[in-house]
Amino acid sequence: MNMRTDQNPAVAIDSVVKYYDEVRAVSSVNIDIAEGEFVTLLGPSGCGKSTLLRMISGFLEPTSGDIRLNGSSVLGVPPFKRNTSLVFQDYALFPHRTVAQNLAFGLRMRRTAAGEITRKVGDMLDMLGLPGMGNRRISEISGGQAQRVALGRALIVEPAVLLLDEPLGALDFKLRKQMQSELKRIQRQLGATFIYVTHDQEEALTMSDRIAVMNQGEVEQLAPPEDVYKRPATSFVADFVGETNVLEITVEAMNGRKASVRDAHGHLLEANSFAATPPSPGSQSKLVIRPEQITLKQTTSKSAARLSGTVDEIIFSGATARVFVRVSDNERFHASITDGENIPAISQMVELDWASDAAVLV
Amino acid sequence: MLPPTQSSKAAPRNSDRPELASWFGSFYSVLVFIFFYAPIVVIILFAFSDRAIPGLPLGNFTLKWFAEAIGDPSLMESLWLSTWVAFVTAILACSIGLPAAMVLAWRGFRGKTLVFALILSPIIIPQMVTGISLLLLFRQAPQLMGSIGIIIAHTTLTLCFAVMIFYSRLLGFRKSYIEAAMDLGASELRVFFEIILPLTMPAIVAVVLLVFTESFGEFIVAWFVSGFNETLPIAIWTSLRFMLSPKINAIATIILLVTMTLSVAAQLWMLRQMRKTGDMER
Numbered sequence: 001m002n003m004r005t006d007q008n009p010a011v012a013i014d015s016v017v018k019y020y021d022e023v024r025a026v027s028s029v030n031i032d033i034a035e036g037e038f039v040t041l042l043g044p045s046g047c048g049k050s051t052l053l054r055m056i057s058g059f060l061e062p063t064s065g066d067i068r069l070n071g072s073s074v075l076g077v078p079p080f081k082r083n084t085s086l087v088f089q090d091y092a093l094f095p096h097r098t099v100a101q102n103l104a105f106g107l108r109m110r111r112t113a114a115g116e117i118t119r120k121v122g123d124m125l126d127m128l129g130l131p132g133m134g135n136r137r138i139s140e141i142s143g144g145q146a147q148r149v150a151l152g153r154a155l156i157v158e159p160a161v162l163l164l165d166e167p168l169g170a171l172d173f174k175l176r177k178q179m180q181s182e183l184k185r186i187q188r189q190l191g192a193t194f195i196y197v198t199h200d201q202e203e204a205l206t207m208s209d210r211i212a213v214m215n216q217g218e219v220e221q222l223a224p225p226e227d228v229y230k231r232p233a234t235s236f237v238a239d240f241v242g243e244t245n246v247l248e249i250t251v252e253a254m255n256g257r258k259a260s261v262r263d264a265h266g267h268l269l270e271a272n273s274f275a276a277t278p279p280s281p282g283s284q285s286k287l288v289i290r291p292e293q294i295t296l297k298q299t300t301s302k303s304a305a306r307l308s309g310t311v312d313e314i315i316f317s318g319a320t321a322r323v324f325v326r327v328s329d330n331e332r333f334h335a336s337i338t339d340g341e342n343i344p345a346i347s348q349m350v351e352l353d354w355a356s357d358a359a360v361l362v
Numbered sequence: 363m364l365p366p367t368q369s370s371k372a373a374p375r376n377s378d379r380p381e382l383a384s385w386f387g388s389f390y391s392v393l394v395f396i397f398f399y400a401p402i403v404v405i406i407l408f409a410f411s412d413r414a415i416p417g418l419p420l421g422n423f424t425l426k427w428f429a430e431a432i433g434d435p436s437l438m439e440s441l442w443l444s445t446w447v448a449f450v451t452a453i454l455a456c457s458i459g460l461p462a463a464m465v466l467a468w469r470g471f472r473g474k475t476l477v478f479a480l481i482l483s484p485i486i487i488p489q490m491v492t493g494i495s496l497l498l499l500f501r502q503a504p505q506l507m508g509s510i511g512i513i514i515a516h517t518t519l520t521l522c523f524a525v526m527i528f529y530s531r532l533l534g535f536r537k538s539y540i541e542a543a544m545d546l547g548a549s550e551l552r553v554f555f556e557i558i559l560p561l562t563m564p565a566i567v568a569v570v571l572l573v574f575t576e577s578f579g580e581f582i583v584a585w586f587v588s589g590f591n592e593t594l595p596i597a598i599w600t601s602l603r604f605m606l607s608p609k610i611n612a613i614a615t616i617i618l619l620v621t622m623t624l625s626v627a628a629q630l631w632m633l634r635q636m637r638k639t640g641d642m643e644r
Contacts, residue, residue: 057545079544086545092538096560105556109547157546 008071010035010193011056011161016065018051018217025051027217028065033161036191038184040204043214044240049197052214053163056195058082069160080109085154087164091146093138099149100125100134106157124152127186144175151186161193168203180206201241205229213237229290231274235362238288245294245333247287247307251279251361259361261287265328267307270356279361286362293358294335296323296350298342307352309333311344325350402618409611416608427612437613440597447509447593448577451516455573456566458517459524464558466525467532484522492519493586500587507589515587516577523576524569531565564632571628575621 009032018026026048033039041049054060056067058079066073074082085106093102100121107117125131128148138146147167154162164183168176184207187194198204204211205225212222213236221233232238235246249261252268257278259271271287279285302308312332313324321343325333333352337343344350409428413421431437462481466474484492496515500507506514539561543553559566581595588596594617598610 059541059545079541080547080549084545086542088538088542090536090538092536092542094539094543094557105543105548106546109543109552153542153546 009033010070012068014066016055016062016067018055019063025217029219031212031222033193033195035193038187038194038207038209040196040198040208040211041214042198042201042204042211044199047214048217049214050165053165053195053197057084057086057163083160085157085159085162087150087154087167089166089169091150093146093149095138098134099136099141102149103153103156105153110157120156124156128152143171147171147179161195164194164196166198183207213240231360232288232362233275235286238362243291244288245291249285249287251281251283251285253281254278269359271359271361272357273361287359288362289354289359291334291336293354295353296335296344297353298344299349299351303351308349311346311348311350314346325352405611406615408608409615416606416611427608431609431612434609437597440592440594443509443591444578444594447512448574450513451520451577452570452573454517455520455524456569459521459569460528463525463528463532467529481522481525484519489582493583496583497586507587508591511587512584512593515583516580519583520573520576523572527565527569531562535561564635567628567632571625
């Protein structure tokens with residue numbers, strides 16, 4: 001992959017703030033995106049991710065801050081003069097034009113020569129896996145094909161950055177999976193810069209080089225998928241990306257990233273902190289542990305060293321079983337146990353164990 | 363809805379009720395159509411009858427009334443005037459109505475309800491009142507009386523229909539089409555000609571047909587503002603005051619034929635267009 005980290009990132013989002021009347025939709029977001037990078041803006045609806053995307057494409061202007069494409073500011077530049085392409089959630093394929101005419105639209109607006117348009121449209125149809133479908137009407141193609149045409153129509157003008165607004169949302173599960181890998185393949189093949197907006201954490205984890213997890217207009221964490229999943233910076237990130245168990249704790253001592261913490265039952269546990277400013281000893285904090293990191297051991301009595309509880313629910317789901325363990329009246333842990341391991345029985349007492357670096361302070 | 367014959371086929375044979383109901387339904391529909399079209403059929407029949415004073419029983423078949431109508435220069439002059447006045451009115455109604463509907467459908471602004479009420483009010487104002495007020499108004503500018511006056515009057519009369527037809531079409535228009543076109547490099551003017559205009563074409567055809575026929579046949583307001591120019595309805599009315607000539611039936615038959623052909627052709631075109639582009643909301 002062609003990732004450069006020089007002074008001019010492909011896209012620079014610099015202290016961007018957006019207010020709708022009195023409501024703050026985006027507050028002081030900073031993201032630098034390198035050429036050829038696949039960055040996902042991930043967050044729940046209303047977190048400001050689509051607003052940010054529309055500011056990059058030019059349909060909205062930031063209240064303050066700057067957006068630069070290849071080093072030059074695009075503030076005040078109308079959408080039709082910006083070198084960005086947007087793939088719409090509803091595809092927005094022109095129903096009065098054929099597949100080929102849709103693909104050719106951007107080139108035609110740029111006054112590309114007719115011969116070159118024909119050649120580029122043909123190449124694009126091949127790359128999208130739609131050879132010979134150029135003369136089809138938009139009403140005659142399937143949802144998955146429409147998705148590809150929408151992608152191709154945006155890519156054919158070779159934009160500085162391709163913006164995708166939940167483009168797979170309308171597809172069914174199987175087709176979505178297929179299009180995820182297809183999108184990634186096309187992005188690698190072209191070395192294009194992609195900014196992808198989604199609320200689907202799994203989609204973000206599968207495709208992105210980096211994920212910006214957004215909440216209430218702010219970026220909570222900007223990191224590669226593995227870091228976002230294994231080393232969440234905040235409890236929101238831990239909760240939004242994947243499933244997690246949360247334990248209220250008090251920090252006893254810090255040693256660099258390593259922490260000793262004590263839970264409400266008096267157990268002394270080890271954990272890691274990846275926050276920019278690690279918590280100070282004595283402060284209240286939260287410990288998060290992913291369900292698949294937890295192993296269960298059958299026991300007969302409560303231990304002083306480890307958390308224990310009784311199994312109160314088991315949900316079998318194919319390759320894994322989710323085992324819910326009641327630790328106290330108001331705390332329930334769940335562990336994801338791979339089939340073949342020892343699955344405990346309901347109301348059995350178990351001890352919960354995990355590797356010390358699997359527990360993260362947020 | 364299934365046509366009655368199919369639904370009765372699908373119904374169990376032992377029950378006669380649905381058959382009776384559907385038979386009665388068909389009979390009733392036929393009565394309604396007779397009620398609608400009988401007067402028109404009478405005009406067409408009389409146009410081909412050689413009796414100088416139209417009436418029953420029908421005389422022998424003849425085409426002489428058509429020859430007479432076409433040979434009448436004043437009648438032909440009014441036909442031509444009515445045609446081009448209706449045509450200009452249709453173009454004006456579209457070019458004023460479409461931008462107005464775009465603003466009403468896509469922009470939020472203060473006093474929108476008031477604007478709607480003002481646009482729709484010509485429907486409830488009696489045409490007699492519109493005619494008299496336009497006549498008073500044109501006394502300030504007598505040179506506008508005549509064809510220009512009729513065009514202005516008919517544009518104001520039909521604009522409310524035009525705006526409402528465009529408005530309902532544009533409400534269902536996906537704004538992402540416009541945004542996608544802009545995003546791909548189309549300026550606002552190009553978006554209008556490449557996206558908005560082709561996608562509202564069925565509504566434009568509907569408006570042109572409606573406004574054209576309305577203006578072509580409108581009598582009351584045109585009578586007030588026409589001055590010495592006679593549109594076809596005025597010419598017919600004037601000639602009826604002297605004598606009931608069968609050539610009027612002939613000219614009416616020609617007009618019927620032309621407008622019905624036009625309207626059927628437009629319907630077919632719109633159906634084909636819809637099948638081609640699929641549902642716009644998809």
